[in-house]
Amino acid sequence: xxxxxxxxxxxxxxxxxxxxxxxxxxxxxxxxxxxxxxxxxxxxxxxxxxxxxxxxxxxxxxxxxxxxxxxxxxxxxxxxxxxxxxxxxxxxxxxxxxxxxxxxxxxxxxxxxxxxxxxxxxxxxxxxxxxxxxxxxxxxxxxxxxxxxxxxxxxxxxxxxxxxxxxxxxxxxxxxxxxxxxxxxxxxxxxxxxxxxxxxxxxxxxxxxxxxxxxxxxxxxxxxxxxxxxxxxxxxxxxxxxxxxxxxxxxxxxxxxxxxxxxxxxxxxxxxxxxxxxxxxxxxxxxxxxxxxxxxxxxxxxxxxxxxxxxxxxxxxxxxxxxxxxxxxxxxxxxxxxxxxxxxxxxxxxxxxxxxxxxxxxxxxxxxxxxxxxxxxxxxxxxxxxxxxxxxxxxxxxxxxxxxxxxxxxxxxxxxxxxxxxxxxxxxxxxxxxxxxxxxxxxxxxxxxxxxxxxxxxxxxxxxxxxxxxxxxxxxxxxxxxxxxxxxxxxxxxxxxxxxxxxxxxxxxxxxxxxxxxxxxxxxxxxxxxxxxxxxxxxxxxxxxxxxxxxxxxxxxxxxxxxxxxxxxxxxxxxxxxxxxxxxx
Ligand SMILES: Nc1ncnc2c1ncn2[C@@H]1O[C@H](COP(=O)(O)OP(=O)(O)OP(=O)(O)O)[C@@H](O)[C@H]1O
Ligand SMILES: [Mg+2]
Numbered sequence: 258x259x260x261x262x263x264x265x266x267x268x269x270x271x272x273x274x275x276x277x278x279x280x281x282x283x284x285x286x287x288x289x290x291x292x293x294x295x296x297x298x299x300x301x302x303x304x305x306x307x308x309x310x311x312x313x314x315x316x317x318x319x320x321x322x323x324x325x326x327x328x329x330x331x332x333x334x335x336x337x338x339x340x341x342x343x344x345x346x347x348x349x350x351x352x353x354x355x356x357x358x359x360x361x362x363x364x365x366x367x368x369x370x371x372x373x374x375x376x377x378x379x380x381x382x383x384x385x386x387x388x389x390x391x392x393x394x395x396x397x398x399x400x401x402x403x404x405x406x407x408x409x410x411x412x413x414x415x416x417x418x419x420x421x422x423x424x425x426x427x428x429x430x431x432x433x434x435x436x437x438x439x440x441x442x443x444x445x446x447x448x449x450x451x452x453x454x455x456x457x458x459x460x461x462x463x464x465x466x467x468x469x470x471x472x473x474x475x476x477x478x479x480x481x482x483x484x485x486x487x488x489x490x491x492x493x494x495x496x497x498x499x500x501x502x503x504x505x506x507x508x509x510x511x512x513x514x515x516x517x518x519x520x521x522x523x524x525x526x527x528x529x530x531x532x533x534x535x536x537x538x539x540x541x542x543x544x545x546x547x548x549x550x551x552x553x554x555x556x557x558x559x560x561x562x563x564x565x566x567x568x569x570x571x572x573x574x575x576x577x578x579x580x581x582x583x584x585x586x587x588x589x590x591x592x593x594x595x596x597x598x599x600x601x602x603x604x605x606x607x608x609x610x611x612x613x614x615x616x617x618x619x620x621x622x623x624x625x626x627x628x629x630x631x632x633x634x635x636x637x638x639x640x641x642x643x644x645x646x647x648x649x650x651x652x653x654x655x656x657x658x659x660x661x662x663x664x665x666x667x668x669x670x671x672x673x674x675x676x677x678x679x680x681x682x683x684x685x686x687x688x689x690x691x692x693x694x695x696x697x698x699x700x701x702x703x704x705x706x707x708x709x710x711x712x713x714x715x716x717x718x719x720x721x722x723x724x725x726x727x728x729x730x731x732x733x734x735x736x737x738x739x740x741x742x743x744x745x746x747x748x749x750x751x752x753x754x755x756x757x758x759x760x761x762x763x764x765x766x767x768x769x770x771x772x773x774x775x776x777x778x779x780x781x782x783x784x785x786x787x788x789x790x791x792x793x794x795x796x797x798x799x800x801x802x803x804x805x806x807x808x809x810x811x812x813x814x815x816x817x818x819x820x821x822x823x824x825x826x827x828x829x830x831x832x833x834x835x836x837x838x839x840x841x842x
Contacts, residue, residue, distance in 0.1 A: 260563045264383070267348070271340040278340070278392065281333035286399050288326040290407055293537035295319050300530030333392065341388030345380055352376050352569060360575040361642040365602070369460075370453025375569055378448060379562035386559030393552045397545035404538050412527060415535060418517050422510040426546055429506055433499040433550045438557030440492035445561055447488050451481040503550060507543045514539060576641050578661050585664040590618040590653055591749040591780035593639065598648035600634060600803075608634050610804040612648070616796065621781045623791030625824060626800030632784045633674055635800070636752045639782070640669045670743035674754040674784075676735045683712055684719040686738055690746040698745060705771045706741035707764060708734065732759030740768070744775060751781045757790055765790065788828050797821070 258266075268275050295315050303311040356372065408416045458465065458474055465474050514536050521527035593616040600609040609631050616622045624632045637643055638650060641662060650657050657665055670690070678686050687702060688694050694702075699719065703709040711734060715721040723730065723738075730738070736759055743751060753772075757765040769790055772781075785791050792811040799807040799814065799821050807818035814821040 260560050260567065263567065264386075264559075264563050267344055268340065268387075271343060274336040274340045278333050278336040279395065281329040281336070282392065282396055283399065284329040285326055285333060286396070286403050288322050288329070289400075289541065290403050290538075291322060292319065293534040293541075295322075296537065297528075297530035297534035300533055301528045302530075305529065337392045338388040341384050344387055345384040348383065348566070349376060349380050352380070352566065355570055355572075358574045358577070359572060361637065362575045362602075363572060368453045368457075370456035371449050372569070373456060374449040374452045375565050378445070378452075379565050382445075382559050382562040383566065386555060386562075390552050390555040390559060393545070393548050394556065397549050397552065400541060400545045404541055408535060408538050411531060411535060411538075412521075415514065415518055415521060415527070419510045419513050419539060422506065422513060425509075426503060426506045429499060429503050430546065430550050430553065433495065433503070434553035434557060437492060437495045437499075437550075437554045438561075440488065440495055441554060441558045442561045443488045444485065444492055445558065447481065447485045451478075451485055454478055454481050499550060500547070503547060504543075507546055510539055511536065576644050576662065579658055582659055582661045585652070585660040585668055589668055589749050591668075592616065592618050592651075592653050593622075593750065593780055594651040594654070596648050596651065598638065598645045598650060600638060600643060600645050600647075602634075602643075607646075608803050609638075609645075610802075612805060614796065614798060614805065614808060616780050616782075618780055619776075619778055620795040621776060621783060621793070623794035623797045624782065624784045624800060625786075625788065625791060625797060625821070630800040631803040632800055633754055634803075636671075636754060636782050636784065639750065639752065640666045640671065667746070668749040669752065670746045670748035670750070671752045672736070672739045672743045672754060672756045673752075674758075676739045678723045678730070678735060678738060680722065680724060682717075682720045682722055683715070683738065686723055687741045687745055689742055694745050699741075702741040702745040703738075705744055705775050706737045707767050707771060708737035708741055711737075733761070733764060736760060737764075737768070749779055751776060751779045753782065754784045755786065756783070757785060757787055762789075788825055799824075 295318060298311065299315050302308060303315065353376065356376075405416075405420070408419075454477065458478065465471060514532070518527065518532045518535060522529055522532050595612045595614050598609060598612040599607055601607050612635060614622070624635060626632055634643075638645055639657075641657060652660070652665070679689070684696070684699055687699050691698075696719070700709060703712055703719075712719055712721070736756060740753070740756060743753075757768065760768065765787065766789075783791055783794065788811075791797055794811070796808060797811060797814055798805050799818055801820060807814055807821055809817065815825060816822075
């Protein structure tokens with residue numbers, strides 16, 4: 258479906274108001290067409306015929322018509338703007354909801370700033386098109402039709418002479434539209450680039466400062482600014498050139514009326530009032546013609562925006578519910594089996610190869626391996642954040658694709674490697690996955706995550722606000738909040754990705770001990786660089802370049818896997834079992 262058609266279809270649910278606005282526009286137009294006739298009557302009948310008793314009636318009619326026209330002008334604008342606001346409200350929500358559905362892979366290759374500019378700037382552009390552009394487009398069309406009909410009926414010879422100047426005006430407007438639309442497209446694109454640059458800079462401002470790159474960043478931003486300025490000025494130049502040209506061409510027709518029409522009046526072939534009315538009609542065309550250039554440009558920009566908005570809406574989530582998917586049974590036991598699973602982020606590059614293992618309900622599965630070996634990638638497949646390229650993953654013996662995403666993910670608690678906390682209170686952050694949880698449950702989760710005492714030491718306890726990205730918390734504190742958040746969901750499957758990376762050995766030990774009770778009854782996947790966290794696991798998977806090179810228990814692996822033995826050898830002394838009692842202090 259073409260973009261304009263797809264946009265216009267969006268108006269259908271609002272048809273009563275759209276119809277009301279259209280009828281109002283017609284009424285305004287009709288009344289506007291009557292008013293010059295009143296002047297004609299005044300001049301030709303009242304003044305030239307010396308019939309003064311006409312005057313109060315003409316004046317009164319003029320007054321009444323103007324008032325009615327005012328009322329319709331109001332309804333015309335208000336109803337259309339109302340429709341535009343409603344429509345854009347729905348579209349904005351639709352976009353947001355759609356963004357929530359899109360998978361990890363989409364966000365891997367899309368810039369946040371680009372998305373933000375679509376939901377804000379592009380949607381705003383569409384609002385202007387619906388609330389303003391469309392109305393003026395319609396108004397211009399009926400003004401042309403109305404005025405041309407009336408003047409042709411009034412005096413066709415004078416009409417033909419004046420209409421001769423119109424093709425030049427229309428040509429100028431058309432050329433204007435053709436030139437200005439790519440210019441504005443370029444402006445819009447650069448604006449999105451700049452938003453993206455700004456968003457990235459603000460997200461990474463701490464890195465910028467740490468590396469003293471403020472000046473370089475400023476000049477990078479300045480380059481975007483300069484480009485945006487240049488593109489805006491290029492568009493302005495087109496405007497500035499065409500507007501006087503269009504005004505000149507429309508002025509030309511007035512000159513023709515004065516010259517040719519004047520001769521007609523002198524020759525007695527036309528009445529004076531008729532000439533005045535005629536000129537008023539022609540003046541009525543000037544405004545819409547000028548507006549047309551503007552509206553054509555607005556419509557072009559709106560089409561560009563519509564393209565960007567529709568492109569986003571048309572992006573199908575890579576991972577979605579199968580038509581036959583059903584809810585995961587509440588009494589799921591949590592047995593996870595990988596059957597020959599492979600996965601690639603990019604075609605041709607396998608990030609996981611032939612992964613097969615089985616985790617019994619309640620087991621602790623540890624995944625170890627060098628950085629970049631595919632540990633996070635592997636666990637991301639369990640909640641179906643990505644879709645395997647080959648093989649399958651079973652939960653309680655059934656392919657996880659048979660369950661709805663929502664029900665599957667409701668049984669999986671994740672503490673991811675990169676923790677994000679919302680600008681909300683600590684209690685709200687912990688309760689994020691389970692807003693119905695009461696204070697007691699929240700505190701129990703915090704206690705288990707070894708963060709309760711710390712929270713109580715804060716001025717407002719659980720009601721303390723966490724800054725965006727939790728900047729006022731340390732890495733280890735954030736990690737423990739994330740653990741509390743995952744535990745409060747009370748999931749059957751728990752995934753802890755590098756959960757001890759930023760806590761000290763003492764906290765790690767306490768966390769580990771707390772987890773021993775917490776993981777009971779849950780299948781738990783633990784990724785850790787510190788082997789002390791994984792030595793008691795029921796199954797340890799050793800990953801190398803996306804493949805399992807060894808698996809088994811700690812002692813067995815120590816003897817059988819050179820890679821595992823090497824990882825063990827490189828561990829800090831304090832993490833090894835013999836010294837573990839020391840870290841308890
Ligand atoms: N979103 C992504 N898009 C493309 N490639 C990715 C993506 N995420 C990870 N990779 C690549 O996949 C491989 C495995 O990455 P993964 O994050 O699973 O490693 P990891 O074992 O968790 O490492 P670490 O211990 O550092 O967390 C790496 O080569 C990485 O570059
Ligand atoms: Mg990782």
